Amino acid sequence: MANIQQIAQKAGVSVATVSRVLNNATSVTPQTRHKVEIAIKELKYEPSMLGRNLRNSESRLLLVLLPSISNPFYNEIINGIQNTAIAKNYNILLCETDSKPERENIYFNMVKNKLADGVISMDPTVNMQKLNELAENHPVILCSEYEEGGSIPYITVDSELAAYQAVKHLIKLGNERIALINSDEKFLYARLRRAGYERALKEFNLPIRDEWIYHTKDLEFEHGVQAMRMLLQSEEKPTAVFAVSDTLAIGALKAINGGGDTPNPIAVVGFDNISFSSMTNPTLTTISQPMFKMGSLAADMLMNSIKGDRVESIVLDHELIIRESTMG
Amino acid sequence: MANIQQIAQKAGVSVATVSRVLNNATSVTPQTRHKVEIAIKELKYEPSMLGRNLRNSESRLLLVLLPSISNPFYNEIINGIQNTAIAKNYNILLCETDSKPERENIYFNMVKNKLADGVISMDPTVNMQKLNELAENHPVILCSEYEEGGSIPYITVDSELAAYQAVKHLIKLGNERIALINSDEKFLYARLRRAGYERALKEFNLPIRDEWIYHTKDLEFEHGVQAMRMLLQSEEKPTAVFAVSDTLAIGALKAINGGGDTPNPIAVVGFDNISFSSMTNPTLTTISQPMFKMGSLAADMLMNSIKGDRVESIVLDHELIIRESTMG
DNA sequence: AATCAACATGTAATCGATTACATTTAGTGA
DNA sequence: TCACTAAATGTAATCGATTACATGTTGATT
Numbered sequence: 001m002a003n004i005q006q007i008a009q010k011a012g013v014s015v016a017t018v019s020r021v022l023n024n025a026t027s028v029t030p031q032t033r034h035k036v037e038i039a040i041k042e043l044k045y046e047p048s049m050l051g052r053n054l055r056n057s058e059s060r061l062l063l064v065l066l067p068s069i070s071n072p073f074y075n076e077i078i079n080g081i082q083n084t085a086i087a088k089n090y091n092i093l094l095c096e097t098d099s100k101p102e103r104e105n106i107y108f109n110m111v112k113n114k115l116a117d118g119v120i121s122m123d124p125t126v127n128m129q130k131l132n133e134l135a136e137n138h139p140v141i142l143c144s145e146y147e148e149g150g151s152i153p154y155i156t157v158d159s160e161l162a163a164y165q166a167v168k169h170l171i172k173l174g175n176e177r178i179a180l181i182n183s184d185e186k187f188l189y190a191r192l193r194r195a196g197y198e199r200a201l202k203e204f205n206l207p208i209r210d211e212w213i214y215h216t217k218d219l220e221f222e223h224g225v226q227a228m229r230m231l232l233q234s235e236e237k238p239t240a241v242f243a244v245s246d247t248l249a250i251g252a253l254k255a256i257n258g259g260g261d262t263p264n265p266i267a268v269v270g271f272d273n274i275s276f277s278s279m280t281n282p283t284l285t286t287i288s289q290p291m292f293k294m295g296s297l298a299a300d301m302l303m304n305s306i307k308g309d310r311v312e313s314i315v316l317d318h319e320l321i322i323r324e325s326t327m328g
Numbered sequence: 329m330a331n332i333q334q335i336a337q338k339a340g341v342s343v344a345t346v347s348r349v350l351n352n353a354t355s356v357t358p359q360t361r362h363k364v365e366i367a368i369k370e371l372k373y374e375p376s377m378l379g380r381n382l383r384n385s386e387s388r389l390l391l392v393l394l395p396s397i398s399n400p401f402y403n404e405i406i407n408g409i410q411n412t413a414i415a416k417n418y419n420i421l422l423c424e425t426d427s428k429p430e431r432e433n434i435y436f437n438m439v440k441n442k443l444a445d446g447v448i449s450m451d452p453t454v455n456m457q458k459l460n461e462l463a464e465n466h467p468v469i470l471c472s473e474y475e476e477g478g479s480i481p482y483i484t485v486d487s488e489l490a491a492y493q494a495v496k497h498l499i500k501l502g503n504e505r506i507a508l509i510n511s512d513e514k515f516l517y518a519r520l521r522r523a524g525y526e527r528a529l530k531e532f533n534l535p536i537r538d539e540w541i542y543h544t545k546d547l548e549f550e551h552g553v554q555a556m557r558m559l560l561q562s563e564e565k566p567t568a569v570f571a572v573s574d575t576l577a578i579g580a581l582k583a584i585n586g587g588g589d590t591p592n593p594i595a596v597v598g599f600d601n602i603s604f605s606s607m608t609n610p611t612l613t614t615i616s617q618p619m620f621k622m623g624s625l626a627a628d629m630l631m632n633s634i635k636g637d638r639v640e641s642i643v644l645d646h647e648l649i650i651r652e653s654t655m656g
Numbered sequence: 657a658a659t660c661a662a663c664a665t666g667t668a669a670t671c672g673a674t675t676a677c678a679t680t681t682a683g684t685g686a
Numbered sequence: 687t688c689a690c691t692a693a694a695t696g697t698a699a700t701c702g703a704t705t706a707c708a709t710g711t712t713g714a715t716t
Contacts, residue, residue, distance in 0.1 A: 049441035050382040051702030094422035113377035379672030
């Protein structure tokens with residue numbers, strides 16, 4: 001692979017001139033430019049990002065940290081990030097941590113080592129202490145999951161309010177025994193959604209029973225199935241369920257359908273409005289987050305932060321999407 | 329951020345010695361090593377990958393190209409790749425091309441520019457000419473989708489045979505009017521799966537009718553729904569459907585259920601065995617590919633190729649998973 | 657023709673590491 | 687104590703770009 005020296009030699013100019021042509025910066029004669037361009041074509045030259053980045057201390061690469069791409073929730077967010085980043089000549093790299101700290105470290109190092117200019121973390125399992133350390137010297141944005149009272153800018157929705165509205169919807173439909181399928185409450189969103197759930201129940205003087213609150217290990221379908229099976233075995237069966245993720249809700253639907261006999265069907269509300277949620281039978285009532293917009297704004301925030309601007313956190317609006325799973 | 333010079337100065341040694349400590353290479357006195365390590369800790373030094381990579385011409389980063397992470401099919405493959413890569417001290421970067429050539433270019437350049445050591449492409453929409461060009465000078469492996477008679481090593485399953493078996497399964501169940509929901513036949517896998525479909529039909533003297541072959545734009549659920557709606561409008565309705573992807577098959581199931589009246593249910597077979605396929609109602613009969621293994625082997629092939637070894641293409645075994653969607 | 661501005665181009669330092677080769681130091685035996 | 691060897695450390699070139707500064711060239715003005 002040719003380097004800038006060889007181009008300079010071939011074109012009979014200095015490396016500085018070649019660099020000028022590449023960055024179409026200051027004055028270069030059309031003739032000289034032409035000579036250089038010819039040389040570049042003939043030698044199929046491609047400038048080395050390593051040399052360039054080393055000198056410039058920038059890579060125009062953004063890291064996007066996520067625990068696992070298997071949750072479709074991230075799809076649209078990523079699209080939003082990518083669209084906005086590309087428009088400003090940045091590129092993104094998706095980094096799946098699989099919730100493993102070692103992997104996290106590797107990606108953090110990429111930033112410290114100038115291989116990437118900043119990070120958008122969507123990983124609720126991220127080691128917050130390390131991320132905060134990183135954020136002291138490098139641009140970091142939190143997307144969706146965030147740290148209450150922390151110093152890293154974030155973009156998210158109001159999980160407590162959304163959960164409250166979801167549960168209120170179930171109450172308005174006449175349900176009095178409402179279960180919660182939650183994930184691990186070490187995650188902020190899980191605590192907030194539980195708080196919203198409890199607020200709605202309290203407001204209507206409905207019982208909050210531990211028996212009706214199930215915590216799953218992660219957000220895979222199977223855990224939704226398991227959770228629902230457990231709930232169906234409680235002494236007083238719940239008549240409705242709020243799950244903190246569509247994936248869990250879909251698992252719950254499966255368990256309900258699979259039960260065979262459905263004397264009085266159980267209403268289900270999910271969270272995220274993943275594309276699959278309109279493919280289930282029944283289709284799933286859920287909370288929709290403006291995912292594309294969230295990603296897009298997160299990218300803007302990060303690029304502004306890289307520029308050196310101060311950025312403010314943002315809370316976006318959500319929406320309750322009513323579908324068949326709460327229509328009896 | 330400190331650099332190697334500052335460490336050397338602080339520790340009272342030369343940069344060479346610091347480098348030796350970092351790479352725990354040739355002889356360094358325990359005392360000297362200690363001094364350097366102290367300095368590294370005090371200044372919170374992290375070596376720059378840029379400097380290192382520029383000099384070494386390696387990044388220990390692997391690129392994984394995929395059209396979109398929204399197809400869950402890729403999940404397990406990526407896990408396989410990642411597991412194997414990490415074991416050998418390589419890291420992976422997921423690159424979503426969204427089937428857009430501009431993005432592809434960016435990622436190809438990362439390889440040309442030594443920002444990554446090689447590529448695993450799972451993108452059927454990739455520009456093969458460009459990829460072949462890249463492969464002349466850089467390690468490239470194709471995973472799942474490949475080029476017949478091409479020179480780039482690949483790992484895949486026998487799509488033609490799998491499709492043949494899927495359709496044969498439908499025939500054995502007594503179906504005589506079998507539709508195909510295919511994606512664009514510019515993709516090799518689409519052509520192969522169609523060939524398998526036709527081989528099975530011919531073998532049993534069943535009609536191949538254009539009316540029963542639908543081509544979708546992409547693999548989103550919605551297109552499966554659309555396809556099935558069209559098929560249900562044909563003069564002679566098919567009694568069974570083979571879809572070349574689970575996502576399409578799930579869409580088809582949705583269209584069938586959504587039709588309300590199901591006089592004689594339509595059997596459906598998908599392809600890929602994504603995790604959703606056991607969550608649908610009915611659960612989906614499908615072809616299972618050994619995805620984790622495929623990813624793992626692909627990573628091995630790529631790392632061997634980087635080492636300079638010749639690598640051979642691999643065809644893995646698949647399996648027909650029979651579930652409710654073909655059980656009447 | 658001399659002067660000078662404006663523009664084009666070249667020279668060489670620089671980014672942060674690695675490493676071949678040179679040099680110093682320590683240790684051994686006579 | 688001296689010579690010699692092996693181990694430890696240092697010096698400086700190198701990877702491939704960018705860019706401040708120096709130099710050269712051109713043409714206009716007087």
